[in-house]
């Protein structure tokens with residue numbers, strides 16, 4: 036069984052793009068299983084930064100077949116944009132990028148509805164405004180449009196116009212907002228047409244690949260704490276980000292998953308609203324934000340920053356069955372004299388080691404910190420685990436002790452070569 040799942044163990048932005056890119060050198064297929072263009076997976080090749088939102092990062096490796104699975108929601112306008120961007124870099128997707136016919140479409144009304152709701156509503160989630168939540172809501176309400184329906188343009192137009200009409204009436208009634216202009220629907224349908232040659236029953240494709248012993252990398256988007264069930268609800272995304280989502284989001288059996296790589300940033304960040312127990316207040320946050328260039332790859336928003344929260348990572352290791360941690364952006368901590376790490380929470384005066392399900396309890400958390408000495412040495416040129424400074428190894432070993440998962444990969448810079456395999 037040869038599926039390796041790449042999952043985020045925090046609130047997204049852990050650096051999954053780089054890890055997927057590296058591991059796809061030894062993969063036959065890379066398949067995205069959740070989320071949509073809310074993701075921003077960054078890969079740096081020879082100093083050039085490439086950000087992918089929908090297309091799996093494996094596309095940057097010649098010969099790797101890429102799949103956008105049934106668990107993903109697809110915006111054809113953004114997919115077209117990404118395919119054109121890749122073409123300009125000399126990366127061809129024809130015949131090697133397949134989109135599941137079961138994946139759902141993000142429609143113009145989904146984007147519009149979310150934008151109006153987020154701007155009007157006091158309980159805003161702080162979403163990426165890409166229509167993710169409304170698209171998944173229509174899927175669950177069993178009225179969504181699936182990618183496969185693009186094969187019948189006349190029927191697609193009729194269904195699309197009906198749903199757009201319904202959402203426009205809702206927009207008007209609930210928020211007094213203007214409708215999506217009909218021209219947007221025409222532009223949308225024009226973007227759907229080029230997707231048609233990419234449509235496939237990707238479940239069959241993956242089953243065949245498994246039978247042939249091919250190596251499949253399942254690329255997760257966002258992170259465990261943003262998962263619709265296991266994250267900090269309601270401040271989450273609308274899909275199954277956890278490793279189990281790879282099974283439902285690709286149509287492959289859980290027993291086919293051999294390994295789960297938990298990508299963990301050496302500190303914590305979050306974009307959007309919701310509690311973040313170890314968040315810095317004041318200058319410290321800005322310092323780390325600048326050192327780590329912590330600005331959203333999709334929206335450009337400044338990310339909220341804080342110390343490494345091992346309560347969150349420990350929880351994620353359990354929920355996902357992480358077999359190995361890939362620790363990223365360790366070099367961002369190079370200059371610090373002392374590094375704090377959260378190992379427990381205190382909630383209403385009681386100490387706990389269990390991550391709370393209730394978001395209001397999470398909001399009342401007082402983190403319990405352990406201070407570790409910094410290494411104050413640049414790590415960017417280190418290529419072997421044994422060459423890491425003593426205090427860096429201590430930091431990584433502390434993560435292992437606290438989470439129960441071994442560190443197998445360490446990233447010390449954005450470049451492909453700035454990686455240590457243990």
Ligand code: IMP
Pocket residue numbers: 046047048073074075160161162163164165166167168256257261270271272273306307308
């Ligand atoms: P949505 O996925 O656009 O609905 O946004 C829901 C929440 O997930 C917001 O807090 C977003 O900032 C966050 N989010 C969505 N995608 C990502 C991502 O790729 N990285 C980090 N946060 C994300």
